[in-house]
Amino acid sequence: MLFDDLPEARETIASVLVPVAVPEPYTYRVPAGAHVVPGSIVRVPLGTREVTGAVWDTQPDAAINPRKLKEILHVHDAPPLNDELRRFIDWVAGWTLAAPGMVLRMVLRSEEALEPEPPVPGLQRVLDRSPDRMTPARARVLATAADGLAWTRSGLAATAGVSTSVIDGLAEQGVFEPVFMTATPLPLPPDPAFNPPQLTPTQAGVAEALVANFDRGGVVALIDGVTGSGKTEVYFEAVAEALRRGRQAVILVPEIGLTEQFLRRFETRFGVPPAEWHSEITPKKRARVWRGVASGEVQVVVGARSALFLPFSRLGLIVVDEEHDTAFKQDDRVSYNARDMAVVRGHLARIPVVLASATPSVESRVNADLGRYQRHVLPERASGASLPDLAVIDMRTEGPERGRWIAPGLVSAIRETFAQKGQSLLFLNRRGYAPLTLCRSCGHRFQCSQCSAWLVEHRMKGKLVCHHCGHTEAIPRACPACGTQDALVACGPGVERVAEEVEGLFPDARVLVLSSDLLGGPDRLRREMKLVEEGGADIVIGTQLVAKGHNFPLMKLVGVIDADLGLAHGDPRAAERTFQLLAQVTGRAGRITGGGRGLLQSYSPDHPVLKALLSSDREAFYRAEIEARRAAGLPPFGRLAALVISGPEKAATEAYARAVSRVAPADRAVTILGPAEAALAMVRGRHRYRLLAMAPRQVDLQGYLRHWMTLAPPARGGLKLQIDIDPQQFL
DNA sequence: AGCACGCCGACT
DNA sequence: GTCGGCGTGCTC
Numbered sequence: 209m210l211f212d213d214l215p216e217a218r219e220t221i222a223s224v225l226v227p228v229a230v231p232e233p234y235t236y237r238v239p240a241g242a243h244v245v246p247g248s249i250v251r252v253p254l255g256t257r258e259v260t261g262a263v264w265d266t267q268p269d270a271a272i273n274p275r276k277l278k279e280i281l282h283v284h285d286a287p288p289l290n291d292e293l294r295r296f297i298d299w300v301a302g303w304t305l306a307a308p309g310m311v312l313r314m315v316l317r318s319e320e321a322l323e324p325e326p327p328v329p330g331l332q333r334v335l336d337r338s339p340d341r342m343t344p345a346r347a348r349v350l351a352t353a354a355d356g357l358a359w360t361r362s363g364l365a366a367t368a369g370v371s372t373s374v375i376d377g378l379a380e381q382g383v384f385e386p387v388f389m390t391a392t393p394l395p396l397p398p399d400p401a402f403n404p405p406q407l408t409p410t411q412a413g414v415a416e417a418l419v420a421n422f423d424r425g426g427v428v429a430l431i432d433g434v435t436g437s438g439k440t441e442v443y444f445e446a447v448a449e450a451l452r453r454g455r456q457a458v459i460l461v462p463e464i465g466l467t468e469q470f471l472r473r474f475e476t477r478f479g480v481p482p483a484e485w486h487s488e489i490t491p492k493k494r495a496r497v498w499r500g501v502a503s504g505e506v507q508v509v510v511g512a513r514s515a516l517f518l519p520f521s522r523l524g525l526i527v528v529d530e531e532h533d534t535a536f537k538q539d540d541r542v543s544y545n546a547r548d549m550a551v552v553r554g555h556l557a558r559i560p561v562v563l564a565s566a567t568p569s570v571e572s573r574v575n576a577d578l579g580r581y582q583r584h585v586l587p588e589r590a591s592g593a594s595l596p597d598l599a600v601i602d603m604r605t606e607g608p609e610r611g612r613w614i615a616p617g618l619v620s621a622i623r624e625t626f627a628q629k630g631q632s633l634l635f636l637n638r639r640g641y642a643p644l645t646l647c648r649s650c651g652h653r654f655q656c657s658q659c660s661a662w663l664v665e666h667r668m669k670g671k672l673v674c675h676h677c678g679h680t681e682a683i684p685r686a687c688p689a690c691g692t693q694d695a696l697v698a699c700g701p702g703v704e705r706v707a708e709e710v711e712g713l714f715p716d717a718r719v720l721v722l723s724s725d726l727l728g729g730p731d732r733l734r735r736e737m738k739l740v741e742e743g744g745a746d747i748v749i750g751t752q753l754v755a756k757g758h759n760f761p762l763m764k765l766v767g768v769i770d771a772d773l774g775l776a777h778g779d780p781r782a783a784e785r786t787f788q789l790l791a792q793v794t795g796r797a798g799r800i801t802g803g804g805r806g807l808l809q810s811y812s813p814d815h816p817v818l819k820a821l822l823s824s825d826r827e828a829f830y831r832a833e834i835e836a837r838r839a840a841g842l843p844p845f846g847r848l849a850a851l852v853i854s855g856p857e858k859a860a861t862e863a864y865a866r867a868v869s870r871v872a873p874a875d876r877a878v879t880i881l882g883p884a885e886a887a888l889a890m891v892r893g894r895h896r897y898r899l900l901a902m903a904p905r906q907v908d909l910q911g912y913l914r915h916w917m918t919l920a921p922p923a924r925g926g927l928k929l930q931i932d933i934d935p936q937q938f939l
Numbered sequence: 940a941g942c943a944c945g946c947c948g949a950c951t
Numbered sequence: 952g953t954c955g956g957c958g959t960g961c962t963c
Binding site: 221223224226228230233234235236237252253254255256257270272273276277278 | 949950951
Binding site: 226227228254256257313541 | 954
């Protein structure tokens, strides 16, 4: 054959998604001898820097000036991102209107994982060699290494109980030879048959349905079960099925829900703890989990929302526990709701998704009612214990005297519980001592200088703190407005103030405050949680973190100090949030041991949310909430969007927007527009606006956004948007 | 003049 | 997301 007949050796190119906010993949030359496939993780030059990206297409139409092309520097020795994950990245980017590279960045969140762990030097017994002289220490070493497996020098020394010099001596004589051990072996795989639970007939029925879903493609099941009904045990059976089928499972939990308790429950069922994935994990562990997941060796991951973006090689199941929790939302960079994106990934991968909650979100309930999701109800408590006995204390007639916050009825309930050595929990979703401080003399109210919210007194810290932007200042002695000395007065209760009252009422009780801003950080909080769990406190005063994830087995009484708090907000989901929070926190009472009580202090005991809670008629709550949204012109999904258009003073605008999003639309300083008006304002005003637009309107937001993006492509920093629309309808 | 800072476009 | 260029305004 003549050389002339051969097609000219064409230059190979590939499009590479780079982790920057550009709208499309860039084209690079593939160096001779390098082999890339779609999904290959590569190192490429970009501008003056080098970045890690992923090959998106090996046959791109190169509409780019060939002279501009740069060459791929390195192809990482890591499994390529599979087709399922690449489609998921593209989908999420399209949905969130983020650059695909920004979504890729969430996938490539472990630099160390991109190359195999370097081999560890080790020693292996050379069987036909023995030491010149035997000593007791040497004998122990030989006995330890008799299995013929490779050991690390220090590991062998420690196990045999000798110093490393004994090992060195033996190695010197050739009794051990140096070898290289490949990366630390992964822990044993979870065993689906390790400890199957005793399920009630209802639970078994639900578990069976979840198992059957593995043969039905991308089915979403909503498990709707009261606190203590055994949701976890039931979805563990779906995890077991994934394992039996040789597939991987991921369990997403709200960040705070990933407790020691949860890991222990997993271990009890499957014999080993699951792999963990969350923001606190060390880089080394992070890399192991990432690689293990990509290679398929790690079979079950329990993690926060970011675990959804792990490169599973054969994902078979996604579970979203506490699916109603707002911690699944990410608002910075790419803004997404991991619960919704889990449904999307399940859909693309044609695998079952399980959403579980004691208080499902309204949108998931609606999706279930519409037949998009299966709905499985677990009504009773598994232990046979009844739900806590709930009652309301009408603060208008049965309230405490002025300056106190705990009604006499609740005080006596605490006294009774304490006498019977049970634990009481007082729930108040307000950190600090008092939510508002004012001057007795002139009426001056302490406001945050950055964002105009009230400053909250934190007596333990001795500071005034803004809960919106984090701004902190010292508590002054004199009023900054009129100069009067010692005239400051605290208005309303926070957990610290309730604790003060409790300590006065029950001097013998062990009182503990559980709040996210405890001095001593998360470690201390973890210790305190454990302490409460083991009975080391009698009365616990806590903010919403006691409502989430953690179970306190000895808790017999839950008192809600202000059940109205949260109901009055302008947020269209205030009622839903309050219902969920109160149901979760009161559900803690007697959760394990049964026979718990809940007392809710309220000035509006006839509010539908409280009525629904008290009658345990959850259906009534959902019916009323869906109806209320319909009446307000909102679709039942809670199709909500917020546009935050940031102006030139970026930091100020963002702090402002953050503050506003919590108090809006009550704050008059904010212009509130619908998306159409916001879009027009953007285009007309050359985005010199400082506004937050909330659009609880029934509009085609996606259409509007696309429309205006073509009119005025958002400049960097010019526009930040959050989309909070249930993606179900677009799948 | 020298430099910090913010804005803006480019990045294959 | 991050860098470099450039204009503005201020001067340990």
